[in-house]
Amino acid sequence: MYKFFRFSIAALLALPLAALAHGPSRQKAQKEVEVNAPAEAVWKALKGTCSIADWHPAVATCEGKGEGKGATRVLTLGEAGSGKTIDEEFTMFDDEKMTFKYKITKVAADVLPVNSYAAQMIVEPDGAAKSKVIWKAGYYRYFTQNDPPKGQDEEAANTAVNGVFEAGLAGLKKFIETGSKN
Amino acid sequence: MNRRRLAFLLCAAALLQMRGINAAPYAYITNQGANSVSVIDLASDEVIDTIAVGSKPAGVAASRSGDRIYVSNPESKDVSVIDGASRKVIGTLKIGEGPLGIALHPDGGTLYVADWYLNFVSVFDTTTLKQTATIPVGRSPSGLALDPTGKRLYVTNRDDDTLSVLDARTYAPIALIKTGKAPFGVTLTPDGGRAFTANVQSSDVTMIDTEALAVTDTIPVHEFPYAVAVDPARNRIFVTNQHDDSVSVIDLGLGEEIKRLDVSGYPEGIALAPDGRHVYVANWFANAVDVISTETLEIVGNIAVGEGCRAFGEFIAPRP
Known part of the structure; x- marks a missing residue:
């Protein structure tokens, strides 16, 4: 009885603490996929400013400006004309090392609930016929003040980014290995 | 010189050298994702202990003697007080809404903690562990630094693009200096003559003459600079670009970058070891501390620490 009582007091004390909202801390996500193709072929499918529209199942259209570092793109998610857009900018581009970095410059919470999002994609050879694609990002939840509303907290941000990575890498693998997006 | 005297001198020299080795400092690395602090022995560059602290630790301020280490925990909204000798948490200070930047007065008696949300700096007496004052500053205060004589407190106000200069004892404002966009870390030269802010959004470093209280240079670096370490012997600074x-x-003489070093990933806290030979860099994404030789400017070591290491502040101190 005493033990139970002590436990319930502890539980009662813990509940409001757990419910208390808190300030944001930076989150990270990293996913990778093995592709049955040489690294050069994978990099070719990846490196264009708007290549992502070829293979990412969530990306309907892409409007790009420029190539390499400094290039920008506006992705439309879902269906063309949905208005669900993400503005991005390439911040680093290394053809030799087969990697680029980009950041999100503008996005709405109901499209991707993140803030200060910066990401990198890397292609690594795995022998002559295979390669590995790594996608990683650092970001904050969308709501940068204390007490985030539901859907703008860390969990929402992490679920969304991991979902984008998983669907994207599976799509990329499929596009390279079969030549089709869907 | 007779033999005995020579033997004595050799012995004394050996002892001094041993003392030198034994006196190698520790680095205290906050691991934000692991709610812990990794203690690195800089003699061996090995993690010798991991201390559980509050929730999502980020900032750190170690005392000059190494007897106390203070860690800010933004999520539990408090500061963990670590005893350097036992490496145990001996106290917790509750603080406002968003404790992040943290700095200790050179005499060890006063602790300053910036509150990111409430736009003030909390002042604590480290003997009584009681709050003695709150100093209003600009919006989203982030980096804190004391000048070596302990007369002034410097505070970056990230969302105002300014650096507040305050009297460290009376808290009276001395100056408000415009910096680059979104200043985060602030570091002083050991003589206190110059201050540097890393400006996250304008990708540059503002150099300030602390006597004239004026900006003397703006030095371009790379995306998302976070913090600065000073190498006074070579007149250089090291800047982490997240x-x-x-x-x-x-090179401060040239006023420009002389080398861009690739590090493990998402570098944040950075500090020069007291012997001046190495710079230590916490890499948030890579969960590792890189060691840079100040002589060769090469990476000479990589130390695995905890998830999401940040080490924002003065994280190196003599072993207690």
């Missing part, structure tokens, strides 16, 4: 995964080495 989104560039690099450290910029700036």
